[in-house]
Amino acid sequence: MSTLIFATNNQHKVDEIRTVIGSTFNIITLAEANINIDIPEPHDTIEENAEEKSSFIFKLTNKDCFGEDTGLEVEALNGEPGVKSARYAGDGRSSLDNIKKLLQNLQEIDNRKAHFKTIISLVLDGKSYSFEGICKGTITKELKGVDGFGYDPIFVPEGSTKTFAEMTMEEKNIYSHRRKATDKLINFLSNKQS
Numbered sequence: 670m671s672t673l674i675f676a677t678n679n680q681h682k683v684d685e686i687r688t689v690i691g692s693t694f695n696i697i698t699l700a701e702a703n704i705n706i707d708i709p710e711p712h713d714t715i716e717e718n719a720e721e722k723s724s725f726i727f728k729l730t731n732k733d734c735f736g737e738d739t740g741l742e743v744e745a746l747n748g749e750p751g752v753k754s755a756r757y758a759g760d761g762r763s764s765l766d767n768i769k770k771l772l773q774n775l776q777e778i779d780n781r782k783a784h785f786k787t788i789i790s791l792v793l794d795g796k797s798y799s800f801e802g803i804c805k806g807t808i809t810k811e812l813k814g815v816d817g818f819g820y821d822p823i824f825v826p827e828g829s830t831k832t833f834a835e836m837t838m839e840e841k842n843i844y845s846h847r848r849k850a851t852d853k854l855i856n857f858l859s860n861k862q863s
């Protein structure tokens with residue numbers, strides 16, 4: 670394995686994962702691989718959507734690759750928005766619209782517990798593997814901070830008093846779901862090489 674294609678068009682995810690991976694492994698984005706497509710997310714689970722992304726790109730390129738899917742699961746909303754996190758407020762709506770809908774649905778609700786779940790799905794030498802990262806935390810009552818993306822302005826990870834959007838990427842990576850899943854990916858790839 671020399672290079673892995675990361676099946677995403679989300680530059681925030683690329684930056685976060687690259688910061689964790691450093692120079693240990695070479696990852697290239699879809700754009701860098703000259704692949705200009707939006708991979709569908711047609712399934713009802715985060716696991717299946719992550720696998721859809723990696724298998725889609727593997728079928729297209731026959732190269733080692735990985736996909737990543739993430740959802741925010743809120744306890745008082747029975748795990749919503751979950752797999753629908755990207756389109757919670759409807760197709761084509763913004764992250765701010767999604768946040769507003771979530772805060773609206775949590776109005777008057779004291780239980781603010783939630784967690785992010787990331788699944789990384791790897792295809793290596795034609796075989797599939799998956800790695801999970803969970804970050805527990807709470808949903809704030811209002812937006813705080815301007816960094817990060819998605820639901821970052823309303824999510825405070827356990828062990829911190831700041832939202833992800835009030836943190837640098839390096840601080841977010843101390844707690845984050847994506848970093849935890851990426852650590853497992855790195856560990857797996859390192860063992861394969863040794």
Ligand code: IMP
Nearest residue numbers: 737738739740754755764818819820821
């Ligand atoms: P997807 O994994 O690209 O489908 O993202 C699902 C949704 O969750 C999108 O609305 C993202 O903005 C949001 N999301 C994914 N990862 C994060 C994160 O690390 N922080 C905040 N929101 C995220």
